Amino acid sequence: MSEEPDLATDTKKGAQALIGFVSTEVQLLIAGDPFIRQTNIDRVCKLHPVYASIIEDTISLTLLARDYRINNSYIIVRALLERLVNFCYLQFCEQSExxxxxxxxxxxxxxxxxxxxxxxxxxxxxxxxxxxxxxxxxxxxxxxxxFTSINGREITRWTKVSLPDRAGLVESNTPRASLLLPLLMIYSDASEALHGTLYGSLFHLGTYDIGTVPYDQASLLKTTFSHSSALALMAGGAVNTLMRMCAMIRVPSFDDLAKQSTENLRSVSTAVGLLPMRKSNSPSNRDAPTSGESVS
Structure with missing residues (x-):
């Protein structure tokens, strides 16, 4: 349990702490940008534009989340996750892919x-x-x-591998990586928002949270802060996976960046009560949360 219960994920301070964590991840992504662009790892440098887009998405999330624009934050995180999964997947897939x-x-x-x-x-x-x-x-x-079918129609996908299967390949090649959980938590609701459904216009307000539908301003705020915290944790955890993957394939300087990212994740997870306080001489408390585990 956190020593400061007012930093719980359904409070303003807790949500702000997690948004702040994403902001620190932005700085690490920016620090890694020249190494992605200049590396001699062919697949990495060729995908530098995708990495740059990941930075832009993460910055956009921090701007939206600070004003609690939850619905649009889901849409941005969906884009972030798909780009991030693709960037990582393309480091491990067959050359034909x-x-x-x-x-x-x-x-x-x-x-x-x-x-x-x-x-x-x-x-x-x-x-x-x-x-x-x-x-x-x-x-x-x-x-x-x-990308034209035998019937003359456009083939609208670059791969036949589903997004979850792409994420699964990354997880199987990157120890303690976590991309499937962020996809599960974010992707479907974000897609409903993009498609303009009634559900997609209301889910972030707790309207469809059976059994816990907000009933006053205080409970609505708790729902807002909970969504904001979840978005930040899922996005930040996914960025941590990206950092760890880059370190694992030996992109220069990413070993240090991944370690700092992991420390940021552990620190904020402890602050908001998702991890117990670490004891100075106890290695047993060194595990990061499932949503964004990373290198030690």
Missing amino acids: FDSYLTYSKSKAVRRLDRTIEGGSSQASVRWSGVVDWASHPDLKAAYDK
């Missing part, structure tokens, strides 16, 4: 030149007025063909 990921981007670039959408009797189209010399860009033509 990695190549498919890169090729898919080229196919999307080609398709942007001529786009059409239909609904009922209506249609909207956008077409580039220029001319492409496809003979000079055989890689673009090949990419387009790869």
